[in-house]
Amino acid sequence: xxxxxxxxxxxxxxxxxxxxxxxxxxxxxxxxxxxxxxxxxxxxxxxxxxxxxxxxxxxxxxxxxxxxxxxxxxxxxxxxxxxxxxxxxxxxxxxxxxxxxxxxxxxxxxxxxxxxxxxxxxxxxxxxxxxxxxxxxxxxxxxxxxxxxxxxxxxxxxxxxxxxxxxxxxxxxxxxxxxxxxxxxxxxxxxxxxxxxxxxxxxxxxxxxxxxxxxxxxxxxxxxxxxxxxxxxxxxxxxxxxxxxxxxxxxxxxxxxxxxxxxxxxxxxxxxxxxxxxxxxxxxxxxxxxxxxxxxxxxxxxxxxxxxxxxxxxxxxxxxxxxxxxxxxxxxxxxxxxxxxxxxxxxxxxxxxxxxxxxxxxxxxxxxxxxxxxxxxxxxxxxxxxxxxxxxxxxxxxxxxxxxxxxxxxxxxxxxxxxxxxxxxxxxxxxx
Numbered sequence: 554x555x556x557x558x559x560x561x562x563x564x565x566x567x568x569x570x571x572x573x574x575x576x577x578x579x580x581x582x583x584x585x586x587x588x589x590x591x592x593x594x595x596x597x598x599x600x601x602x603x604x605x606x607x608x609x610x611x612x613x614x615x616x617x618x619x620x621x622x623x624x625x626x627x628x629x630x631x632x633x634x635x636x637x638x639x640x641x642x643x644x645x646x647x648x649x650x651x652x653x654x655x656x657x658x659x660x661x662x663x664x665x666x667x668x669x670x671x672x673x674x675x676x677x678x679x680x681x682x683x684x685x686x687x688x689x690x691x692x693x694x695x696x697x698x699x700x701x702x703x704x705x706x707x708x709x710x711x712x713x714x715x716x717x718x719x720x721x722x723x724x725x726x727x728x729x730x731x732x733x734x735x736x737x738x739x740x741x742x743x744x745x746x747x748x749x750x751x752x753x754x755x756x757x758x759x760x761x762x763x764x765x766x767x768x769x770x771x772x773x774x775x776x777x778x779x780x781x782x783x784x785x786x787x788x789x790x791x792x793x794x795x796x797x798x799x800x801x802x803x804x805x806x807x808x809x810x811x812x813x814x815x816x817x818x819x820x821x822x823x824x825x826x827x828x829x830x831x832x833x834x835x836x837x838x839x840x841x842x843x844x845x846x847x848x849x850x851x852x853x854x855x856x857x858x859x860x861x862x863x864x865x866x867x868x869x870x871x872x873x874x875x876x877x878x879x880x881x882x883x884x885x886x887x888x889x890x891x892x893x894x895x896x897x898x899x900x901x902x903x904x905x906x907x908x909x910x911x912x913x914x915x916x917x918x919x920x921x922x923x924x925x926x927x928x929x930x931x932x933x934x935x936x937x938x939x940x941x942x943x944x945x946x947x948x949x950x951x952x953x954x955x956x957x958x959x960x961x962x963x964x965x966x967x968x969x970x971x972x973x974x975x976x977x978x979x980x981x982x983x984x985x
């Protein structure tokens with residue numbers, strides 16, 4: 554029995570990631586290294602923790618010998634500075650250096666999550682929040698994305714305000730709103746908040762299941778090729794860089810049950826280049842053209858969903874019943890379409906961010922923004938530029954100048970890749 558206890562301890566140690574954070578090796582970034590014997594989940598957990606802290610991953614190297622995985626991230630804050638805050642460094646170490654997945658934030662305990670999908674239209678979000686206000690439900694947190702005419706939304710409500718009978722009525726009323734007159738349909742489901750492991754990841758899953766695949770805009774350059782000699786499929790992504798880009802890609806590959814064995818991530822100026830050597834969880838590579846197309850399509854969709862189109866409106870004000878209903882109704886009355894939003898409450902304060910566009914995704918008229926701010930409150934509703942140039946979409950000229958558009962994206966460099974990634978100690982000592 555004593556031997557068994559020691560064996561169990563060994564298994565736990567082998568499956569617990571080892572986290573090393575180094576500020577001395579690279580002059581321009583903090584290196585975060587995560588080593589683990591676990592084949593699945595660790596890469597996504599690491600990227601998720603760094604993304605949730607609003608950190609930039611400028612370069613990354615992923616390598617494996619089939620039994621041991623090592624991920625190295627070159628990380629800065631959003632201003633391009635190395636990590637110097639001890640509390641942030643400690644949080645990363647504690648979050649990643651555990652045997653189990655990161656725990657759900659305690660702030661969401663005692664909550665019920667509503668998962669909404671349906672055809673997007675002007676005023677839909679306003680109508681959703683109006684129904685919840687009419688049912689006397691307090692929205693603690695909420696997040697929504699729109700993509701190619703489809704909506705995915707999460708709403709967290711207090712358990713004590715949504716007993717079984719009331720939830721049945723809420724689901725019926727919201728289901729009617731989401732289905733509307735559209736043949737594409739819509740759906741609403743209530744689940745315990747604990748079942749939503751991560752809001753961004755769950756939104757990807759909801760919208761993928763909702764099949765937001767209709768082609769409607771220029772897409773990121775994604776290729777999926779075969780390296781039959783080594784038994785890998787090679788996924789290459791090249792697009793304009795933006796926050797949480799790596800998370801969106803790794804999340805999609807993980808949810809499609811692929812394991813990343815090797816990879817490189819590089820950001821040069823405004824362009825991001827990501828390359829992943831993947832297999833199925835059973836060790837087999839992608840085996841058909843249809844599967845290659847599905848992986849490419851799903852990655853393109855994941856990259857596009859978090860497009861952050863429109864004008865960013867930040868609302869910080871004391872929380873009150875019906876606040877979201879009133880604010881989003883004001884958007885609708887002034888012809889503004891909510892493309893994305895993120896809602897949170899801390900104590901008695903509401904902190905909300907909305908990305909709004911004109912009707913049908915057109916540019917926003919400044920007079921509409923001014924009218925909304927006058928109505929909601931000039932001091933509490935702040936309008937900001939869309940986003941820094943780094944995260945804007947490339948224009949036609951940019952696409953032509955970037956490696957000839959998508960034409961050269963399939964040219965991956967196998968020799969250089971193997972030399973870089975299998976010489977793992979060398980990776981730690983290099984910033985290039």
